[in-house]
Amino acid sequence: MSRQAGRGTESKKMSSELFTLTYGALVTQLCKDYENDEDVNKQLDKMGYNIGVRLIEDFLARSNVGRCHDFRETADVIAKVAFKMYLGITPSITNWSPAGDEFSLILENNPLVDFVELPDNHSSLIYSNLLCGVLRGALEMVRLHFSPRKGGGVVEVLAGNENLEPSADISTHPLVQVCGLHDFSCCESMSRAK
Amino acid sequence: MTRPEMADETLFLLLHNEMVSGLYRAAEHGEGENGRCITKLENMGFRVGQGLIERFTKDTARFKDELDIMKFICKDFWTTVFKKQIDNLRTNHQGIYVLQDNKFRLLTQMSTGKQYLEYAPKYLAFTCGLVRGGLSNLGIKSIVTAEVSAMPACKFQVMIQKM
Numbered sequence: 573m574s575r576q577a578g579r580g581t582e583s584k585k586m587s588s589e590l591f592t593l594t595y596g597a598l599v600t601q602l603c604k605d606y607e608n609d610e611d612v613n614k615q616l617d618k619m620g621y622n623i624g625v626r627l628i629e630d631f632l633a634r635s636n637v638g639r640c641h642d643f644r645e646t647a648d649v650i651a652k653v654a655f656k657m658y659l660g661i662t663p664s665i666t667n668w669s670p671a672g673d674e675f676s677l678i679l680e681n682n683p684l685v686d687f688v689e690l691p692d693n694h695s696s697l698i699y700s701n702l703l704c705g706v707l708r709g710a711l712e713m714v715r716l717h718f719s720p721r722k723g724g725g726v727v728e729v730l731a732g733n734e735n736l737e738p739s740a741d742i743s744t745h746p747l748v749q750v751c752g753l754h755d756f757s758c759c760e761s762m763s764r765a766k
Numbered sequence: 767m768t769r770p771e772m773a774d775e776t777l778f779l780l781l782h783n784e785m786v787s788g789l790y791r792a793a794e795h796g797e798g799e800n801g802r803c804i805t806k807l808e809n810m811g812f813r814v815g816q817g818l819i820e821r822f823t824k825d826t827a828r829f830k831d832e833l834d835i836m837k838f839i840c841k842d843f844w845t846t847v848f849k850k851q852i853d854n855l856r857t858n859h860q861g862i863y864v865l866q867d868n869k870f871r872l873l874t875q876m877s878t879g880k881q882y883l884e885y886a887p888k889y890l891a892f893t894c895g896l897v898r899g900g901l902s903n904l905g906i907k908s909i910v911t912a913e914v915s916a917m918p919a920c921k922f923q924v925m926i927q928k929m
Contacts, residue, residue, distance in 0.1 A: 589821060590778055591778045593813075593817045593818060594778065594810070596813075597810035598781070598810065600810075600813070601789075601806055601810055605806075615788065615792070618788070619785070622787070623777075623781065623784050627776070627777070627780060630776050659777075
């Protein structure tokens with residue numbers, strides 16, 4: 573029978589769909605449970621944090637990376653090793669602050685949003701907020717305390733915005749996700765708390 | 767858009783664990799009823815199962831019968847999701863199937879003793895939904911329940927609802 577054969581190569585891709593769909597179901601459920609998009613964002617961040625705290629152990633055990641000597645190296649490891657390993661993508665790193673303590677990660681094709689269309693009434697929902705939490709949790713465990721910069725929130729630009737590069741205006745926010753309905757990309761910039 | 771290798775399964779396991787504890791945490795803080803958590807998890811699984819089976823059966827041959835579908839669930843579906851096949855499939859040929867997994871992936875991280883046995887059901891609800899959702903999209907209405915008697919082993923009972 574045809575379906576017994578040739579599953580091997582596809583199974584890895586399928587498992588990513590499992591993750592994407594499961595995440596989608598989770599966000600949907602949270603949207604039902606909480607009236608407010610802000611609360612959903614907060615909840616996603618909290619869950620992400622808990623995941624990050626555990627994920628870092630898995631990461632260190634598998635990846636074989638050593639100590640990072642400076643923040644730029646850390647950024648490289650996050651983008652090129654960690655994101656590659658877990659999501660199969662390599663976000664680009666931009667927007668270094670002059671002091672070298674803040675940068676943006678831009679996810680050109682974010683696997684989390686593969687099957688996603690955000691309805692109009694969830695304009696302040698940050699769909700991939702889990703990722704921010706994961707990064708925060710994971711980095712805290714290796715004693716890098718990242719925090720959203722004071723006064724900044726999370727900005728999400730919905731459909732119709734062709735400008736996927738963070739503009740100067742947006743980049744003043746610590747965590748920025750820019751997305752269009754069909755072409756979702758997000759970027760996160762983080763500042764390093766002293 | 768092709769992404770050949772992705773989403774390490776660790777991520778799914780962690781997400782699943784966090785989903786369970788997140789829902790229960792919210793329930794404890796009075797932001798939802800406790801008894802509803804299982805239902806919620808089951809419904810989430812249902813939705814995911816529907817989506818997965820849709821994408822998964824895209825290029826497969828037509829199924830012969832119910833048993834053929836169940837075999838598909840036990841082999842291909844289970845392998846994709848949990849990286850192993852169901853160890854034992856039994857049926858009474860009257861619409862009840864028992865799927866036994868001797869080392870169920872979502873339970874392997876827990877202690878094998880009796881200590882956490884009572885917490886097992888909440889880690890199985892999502893999977894019950896997953897199976898029910900998958901079957902539902904293949905045109906089979908069912909009720910799926912799970913039971914655990916010794917830790918990483920687990921039995922799923924699928925009761926087909928005749929339409």
